[in-house]
Amino acid sequence: IDKIVELQHYSRGKKRKEEIRDTIYIHNILFEFDKNVINDPVLDILAEYLKNNPKAIIEIGGHADSNGPEIYNIHLSLRRAIYINNYLIDKGVSPAALIVKGYGEKYPLIPNDIPDGAEYDSLHKFNRRVDFKVIREGKQVLIINEIPIPEYLKNHRDDDILDNLFADNDNDGVLNKDDNCIDQAGPVNNGGCPEVKEEVKEVMKKAMEGLFFNPGSDIIKKSSYKVLNNVVEVMESNPGYKLSIKGHTDNQGKADFNLELSQKRADAAKNYLIGKGIDSRRIQTKGFGMSMPVAPNNTREGRKKNRRVEFEIVF
Known part of the structure; x- marks a missing residue:
């Protein structure tokens, strides 16, 4: 087979891969190398669909190939998605109907490590794209993702290729x-x-509101043990959970000191949980210093809110 056409049909909340009539057809938007501007008539079709189905919500996902630094590709993919977002808004689509995401090179349709001799650009243009997902459907829409099969895979069993493309491990x-x-x-x-x-x-x-330290210290006050023990109970009851702990400070003092202190405080919370039996591999920490305030630093109350350690469940 030369390509797979994945049909994502959303109707009554169910997705199925089959031929559907009386639907609109939306394909991936492909970009030239290092470009984030495109003109594709399918965008006008999508705009009309969204205007006629005000309950529909579409995710606009920007993607890039792996040529260039990873952080640059993330920004490039986001610029591509933002361009499509702005185009649709200019056509009268409500901003509330659009979700913009930039995935960088994380989700290639074509493997980035194709063998030597393969025509790089002819294949990897499919990774330089914007694709669409229906987050909430209106009447019905058919998203078509044409996924080309590289030459070196064409001798594989078709079933193997299909299994990989349509795999859903957790059903x-x-x-x-x-x-x-x-x-x-x-x-x-x-x-x-x-x-x-x-x-x-x-x-x-x-836990964030009840975790306290002495000024300039990463020693947890005993009064905070209760809220941390509640976090321990959650982690014990949900073995699939992982925990992200992020440390923050106000803007008092030097930036380098605050960055180090925020990391130490996040690590102190992690070490407390480890001491209660939580596997260290389930906990990640990062200190942000004074770089992410949630309140103005020019008031005592604002600085108090900024001195915090955040806890978030991740997977």
Whole structure:
């Protein structure tokens, strides 16, 4: 086979791969190398669909090939998605109907390590793209992703290729290539990841609000042990959970000192949880210093809010 055409038909909340009549056809938008501007008539079709289906929400996902630094490709993919977003808004689409994401080189349709001798640009142009996902459907829409098969794979069994392209490890209806949690089931509007219960989010919020340190210190006050023990209980009850701990400071003092202090405080929270039996491999930490304030630093109350350690469940 020369290519696979993946049909994502959204109707009554279900997705299936089959031929559908009376639908609109939306294909991937392909970009020239290092470009983020495009003119494709399919965008006008998509704009009309969104205007006629005000309940529909579309994710615009920007992608890049692997040529160039990773961080540059992330920014390039985002600029591509933003260009499409702005084009649709100029055509009268409500901004509320659009979600913009830049994935960089993370999700190639064609492997980035194709063998020597393959025509790089003719294949990897399919990685320089914007694709679309229906987050919430209106009437019905058919998203078509034409996925070319490289020459060196054409001798493989067709079933093997199909199995890889349409793999869904956790059987949640979100294909592996679109799933942020391929081994844990979750809804499409959460990227295929499990939804975190509101009571768990509340435990994490109280941990942030109730974790206290002495000024300039990374020693946790004993009064904070209770909220941390609640985090321990959540992690013990949910072995699939991982935890991201982020440290922050106000703007008092030198930036280098605050960055180091924020990391030490995040690590102190991690070490407390490890001491209670939580596997260190389930916890990641990062200190941001004074770079991410949530309140003005020109008031005492604002600085207090900025001196914080955040807890977030990740997968």
